[in-house]
Amino acid sequence: MTTTAQTPASGTSQGARREGDTLTAYLFVAPAMLHTLIFMLVPAGAALYFSFTEWDMISPARWVGLANYQEVLFNGDVYPDFWKSVQVTALYVVLSVPASLLTGFVTAYLIDTVRRGESFYRLAFYLPVVTAEAAVGAVWLWLYDPQFGLVNQALGVIGLEGKDWLGTPSTVVPALALIAAWQSGTCMLIFLAGLKGIPSVYYEASEVDGAGAAQRLWRITLPLLRPTTFFLTVTGLISALQVFGLVYVLFSGSPGPEGSGLTYVLHLYLAGFRNGSMGAASAMSFLLFVAILLITAVQFRLMPRDFED
Amino acid sequence: MKLLHKSLAALAAATLTLTLAACGGGGEAADANTVEFWYYQPTPEQAQKVQALVDEFEDANSGISIKLVEIPKADYNTKLASAMAGDRGPDAGYLDQPQMARFADADQIVEVPAGTIDDADFYEGALQTNMVDGKLYGVPLQQTTVVLFYNTDLVSTPPKTWDELVAVSEDVNNENPDVAGVAVPKGDGFGAWMYPGFVASAGGTMLDEKNKKVTFADVPAEEALDLWHTLLESSPREITNSDLPFQKGLAAMMFSGPWDIVGIREQFPQLKFDVALMPMKETEASTIGGDNGVVFSGADNEDAAFKWLQFLSDETHNAEFADITGNFPTNIAAAEASTLADDPQIQVVLQQLETAHARPAVADWIQINDEYIARAIEAAVDGDTPPADALDEAAERAAKLLGWS
Numbered sequence: 001m002t003t004t005a006q007t008p009a010s011g012t013s014q015g016a017r018r019e020g021d022t023l024t025a026y027l028f029v030a031p032a033m034l035h036t037l038i039f040m041l042v043p044a045g046a047a048l049y050f051s052f053t054e055w056d057m058i059s060p061a062r063w064v065g066l067a068n069y070q071e072v073l074f075n076g077d078v079y080p081d082f083w084k085s086v087q088v089t090a091l092y093v094v095l096s097v098p099a100s101l102l103t104g105f106v107t108a109y110l111i112d113t114v115r116r117g118e119s120f121y122r123l124a125f126y127l128p129v130v131t132a133e134a135a136v137g138a139v140w141l142w143l144y145d146p147q148f149g150l151v152n153q154a155l156g157v158i159g160l161e162g163k164d165w166l167g168t169p170s171t172v173v174p175a176l177a178l179i180a181a182w183q184s185g186t187c188m189l190i191f192l193a194g195l196k197g198i199p200s201v202y203y204e205a206s207e208v209d210g211a212g213a214a215q216r217l218w219r220i221t222l223p224l225l226r227p228t229t230f231f232l233t234v235t236g237l238i239s240a241l242q243v244f245g246l247v248y249v250l251f252s253g254s255p256g257p258e259g260s261g262l263t264y265v266l267h268l269y270l271a272g273f274r275n276g277s278m279g280a281a282s283a284m285s286f287l288l289f290v291a292i293l294l295i296t297a298v299q300f301r302l303m304p305r306d307f308e309d
Numbered sequence: 310m311k312l313l314h315k316s317l318a319a320l321a322a323a324t325l326t327l328t329l330a331a332c333g334g335g336g337e338a339a340d341a342n343t344v345e346f347w348y349y350q351p352t353p354e355q356a357q358k359v360q361a362l363v364d365e366f367e368d369a370n371s372g373i374s375i376k377l378v379e380i381p382k383a384d385y386n387t388k389l390a391s392a393m394a395g396d397r398g399p400d401a402g403y404l405d406q407p408q409m410a411r412f413a414d415a416d417q418i419v420e421v422p423a424g425t426i427d428d429a430d431f432y433e434g435a436l437q438t439n440m441v442d443g444k445l446y447g448v449p450l451q452q453t454t455v456v457l458f459y460n461t462d463l464v465s466t467p468p469k470t471w472d473e474l475v476a477v478s479e480d481v482n483n484e485n486p487d488v489a490g491v492a493v494p495k496g497d498g499f500g501a502w503m504y505p506g507f508v509a510s511a512g513g514t515m516l517d518e519k520n521k522k523v524t525f526a527d528v529p530a531e532e533a534l535d536l537w538h539t540l541l542e543s544s545p546r547e548i549t550n551s552d553l554p555f556q557k558g559l560a561a562m563m564f565s566g567p568w569d570i571v572g573i574r575e576q577f578p579q580l581k582f583d584v585a586l587m588p589m590k591e592t593e594a595s596t597i598g599g600d601n602g603v604v605f606s607g608a609d610n611e612d613a614a615f616k617w618l619q620f621l622s623d624e625t626h627n628a629e630f631a632d633i634t635g636n637f638p639t640n641i642a643a644a645e646a647s648t649l650a651d652d653p654q655i656q657v658v659l660q661q662l663e664t665a666h667a668r669p670a671v672a673d674w675i676q677i678n679d680e681y682i683a684r685a686i687e688a689a690v691d692g693d694t695p696p697a698d699a700l701d702e703a704a705e706r707a708a709k710l711l712g713w714s
Contacts, residue, residue, distance in 0.1 A: 077706045141552065167550035275679070
């Protein structure tokens with residue numbers, strides 16, 4: 001380390017200096033690369049290998065080729081809930097991603113306009129993201145309680161009838177999406193950074209031309225936030241497809257009423273760790289990986305070309 | 310190659326284990342005289358009592374030392390499987406009853422040597438949970454079952470039969486529509502665990518392992534689902550889905566285990582309740598749960614490990630050990646001599662344990678329970694699928710999974 005760091009000062013030739021810089025750079029990224037290698041790539045490779053085996057974690061794995069993939073996808077007798085879990089997850093993505101983008105944007109927009117205490121609001125709206133999932137689950141269980149929950153009480157005040165939100169199959173995923181919308185602190189922060197990045201000259205110029213607040217929002221803010229929105233859509237979709245912790249806590253590891261809370265990763269987890277089908281669970285995780293890869297590729301294809309402007 | 314395989318296995322286990330936080334590196338104690346014993350993490354006071362038992366054992370068996378490893382119950386099976394995949398499993402430990410067949414089939418646990426325990430000392434149901442293919446693979450350490458809980462303000466005489474149960478439930482709900490008759494079990498893993506007790510009461514069984522036949526779609530099993538479906542009419546889910554409905558007086562009855570006797574006394578002292586034997590149809594029956602002590606095949610010193618299990622299950626120590634960990638003794642003499650026997654509510658549980666049935670000993674039982682039977686319960690109890698249809702579908706799937714005709 002010390003020798004390379006001193007290289008530029010010791011007046012060596014250009015080539016040697018560049019070589020030294022490269023080495024330094026590699027040393028700096030080495031911890032991150034090692035982390036990726038040891039904790040992500042190697043295990044992912046192992047999971048790929050195990051997806052071709054029948055393995056219950058306690059006896060040796062047995063090579064079965066593509067049988068796991070075939071059974072997971074097509075054998076409804078062994079995995080009756082696989083497609084159900086795909087449906088639940090798809091519905092969750094469709095509801096939760098736009099919902100958290102919307103709340104994230106609205107809170108960011110409002111925070112951007114406050115004159116005082118911006119950091120307080122930033123913190124307040126970010127708290128749900130850093131709160132332990134178990135605590136979030138416990139709090140929302142109470143909020144959604146069919147008899148005493150605040151949600152039903154609030155609905156009662158405006159004359160609407162309460163529901164058994166987490167006990168009725170049709171309301172489970174919307175209830176989950178609402179929690180996701182409440183946890184949109186990350187979206188808020190990134191939107192806020194995006195808002196700060198819009199040069200004020202645009203607003204000033206438009207005001208001179210007589211544009212109102214709505215026009216400024218519609219014609220300047222939103223178009224200029226497109227790269228931000230795109231980024232958040234991609235990352236939001238990826239994380240929504242992998243939702244697990246919250247449902248695990250809310251339904252204590254069970255799939256919820258009529259399987260309505262059986263998200264893809266919960267199904268995968270139960271197959272691997274509860275039913276001892278780690279091979280099939282690995283196959284499921286690779287199917288999810290491929291799905292995410294494809295969806296993201298499509299999103300990049302659809303991405304508008306004029307981002308740099 | 311073997312090493313590569315093992316390390317790959319360990320890594321895959323580590324990544325896939327979402328809940329597996331830093332798994333405190335045990336396993337160094339490869340000392341032949343040390344028995345590493347895994348059990349569910351108790352409260353700190355309870356842990357001290359377990360340590361006292363260890364001290365007593367070590368005094369009596371010089372040369373053997375016991376290394377206790379406490380694992381939170383919710384993560385136990387996951388951590389055990391991950392540790393074993395990484396070749397760092399314990400010498401001995403708890404094993405959840407329905408896991409016995411899977412571990413025995415995979416040769417991961419050792420058959421209990423003849424003469425280690427005397428079968429006649431133990432409750433039949435608890436002992437049966439250790440049998441796989443007619444061989445004994447573990448020592449029953451602690452057990453539990455479910456009984457009927459009833460709110461004495463709402464129910465004067467506890468129902469003894471299914472018909473009475475339905476009648477009492479209807480009376481309660483007619484009297485006050487905001488109160489449910491019974492917190493009816495749901496189509497989840499817990500409900501599916503209780504269900505075999507009801508089937509047994511109606512004179513049925515879940516599987517016929519000898520003749521390789523799935524029997525949980527027979528008439529008694531249908532009758533059990535019919536009962537739950539009927540109970541639901543006087544026990545709306547909007548009420549019972551609330552948090553702790555029985556404890557808060559919103560449900561007049563529930564089926565639950567001794568942990569709730571203790572829990573309610575401590576946390577809901579104002580609730581007036583009592584317990585009774587499960588209402589029956591043809592015969593008295595309930596379901597059994599609990600944990601067995603097993604010795605894993607990688608154990609350095611099997612003899613020492615079995616001695617420790619013997620110690621935990623004997624007449625002198627079993628009641629104390631089971632009590633420390635919040636469960637019931639499996640040793641009959643220990644149960645009868647224990648202070649538990651003075652508590653009338655606990656006595657009901659002890660009596661119920663005599664008719665508690667073990668779950669089928671097949672490796673895939675957890676999946677059949679959680680996915681197939683739970684789903685059938687849900688469809689027939691909460692949904693409108695006729696019990697026969699729901700159970701036939703589940704039975705067909707179970708037969709395919711088990712490779713039975």
